Amino acid sequence: MSQQTVSTLDEFMEGVWRQNPTFVMILGMCPTLAVTVSAMNALSMGISTALVLIASCWLISMVRNIVPKEVRIAVYIVIIATFVTVVDYAIQAISLELYDALGAFIQLIVVNCIILGRAEAHAAKNPPIAAMINAAGMGVGFTIGLLSLGVVREILGAGTLFGVSLFGADFQPWVVMVLPPGGFFVLGSWLLLFSTLERRKQRKLVEATQNA
Amino acid sequence: MHESAAQIFINALLANNFVLAMFLGLCPFLGVSGKLETAFPMGVATTFVMLVASLCAYGLNLLLAYFNLDFLRLISYIVIIASSVQLVEMVLKKYSPALFRALGIYLPLITTNCAVLGVALFQTAREYDFIQSMTFSFGGGAGFTLALVLMASVRERLTLSDVPSVAQGTAMSLMLAGVLSLAFMGFAGLGG
């Protein structure tokens, strides 16, 4: 049997681009729309989720050979919940303001489908280092997705970026952007953009093969 | 809190709808809302799990507070939820195998539905008593079902309309959800 060796960079980039959780797999929607009211919140949530992802995938990969397959989902969830609790306390220790801003969604990282999906699809079948790299890629991809929403919503909805005012005091913020409907609209717009770009790429490909 | 049960119910159902205002339960909302005949049973099943989870979370919280084990809250909540979903699966399999088959993979996925864990976490954070917790979870589940049914009805109609191909799929659903969310904002302040 030949084994496909995937390069480390490929493992990492898989989560960032090809299988980006936000734009391609459409996973982890709840935090994506809820906490991206500002770029700082988006970044913090992304980093927290990435840390939980990496730590959980590491531990799950370490124990993958001794976990009975009948109860593996329950075990994965318990491991993920453990690291979410750790991150929860860590954020409280770092900044209570950030903790209040992110609210219940820190603890809701437990039910973020990305982490369970990664555990099942990858960490359970690969050695720890590979699992961690793949998890890191996913985490980065998710953070990029969150930031793409957070940056747009903050700039349009508050006129600031990471708290720094961009347009001065006379800027009339587009308030709906920081409200729930805005989240839906911005994400929908991003998906629309990617879909259009993909369509254009396909068309060019077809034209190229036709002209060849 | 001094909110009445009726206020909490109306609030969770409309003004602070779980899906359209609080962003809980979005994965199934975008995934299962394609057809009305799967959307409604999914909503009902989720509501049932939410009620069970809310009940258990209330009891669990009292226990944890008594023994000063607050740091085990998240883990115990998630274990309770996973068990509740198993229970619902077994009950459905026995008493309504057709529905069990229809819901398929989405039934175990209720475990990862943020709405269920969200109910438990929010009722703890807001320090609701027993009656308030039950009305909160029932209202939340009803709100989830309402949003799901509304979404499914529109999406079914949409399959017959002329949607530009770039927008088909999730992009359209999200725009739809945005409009629904905007509409629900009109309920603000309802219920006091």
Added chain:
Amino acid sequence: MNVEALVPQTTPTVAMIRTLGLLSAICGLIIVASYQGTYAAVQENKRIAVERAVFKVIPTAKSIDEYIASPDGAVTKVGAGGTASPGAVKFYAGYDAAGKLAGIAAEGAAKGYADNVRILFAYDPVAGTVASFSVVASRETPGIGDKILVNKDFLENFPLEAKLSADLKTLAHEIRTVKHGSKANPWEVDAISGATITSRAVGKAINDAAQALLPRIAPQLDKLKEKSS
């Protein structure tokens, strides 16, 4: 043909329990370790946040003592971060540099537009007024709900009258939020036009908390006047 090899092996129960037990132990250890490791830092953060909030609403205060007013009328001093049991109300007594009571601060919360609005308000026991308030946590609409912090007309509602009735059991007049421009009494809160829901939340939060707390501390004011060591 070995039939046994064709049957999928299920894990024996003992092995399953052993593995699950091991994993629970590992996870438990991780959680407890992180809880203990961060405990000191979290408590410190909470203390700093409380201090900042209380000093903001009672500007002349230089030190804070935390108290709990229990349902039976007793007022007991607690250490930083003590939580009130159901029915008891927590409040902060701010003392100036000379050790004299500068004001009492307490938290109140009420449902606003999006979620609960939590505020900290300062009560002047001598004048019988709510001197000022600040927002502890809110998810109100930016640009609309957060006007309660900056709107000049709204801030002019304070000091707000919060005198107790003759028998000291309730507030003489319920603190209510009224429509913008229709404030007729010093115990009413004039709402911000266009931000009625959030304004109402502030009024209700202050009223509910004051109704619960002020009757309990009125008989104990002498005890609180000087900073106890």
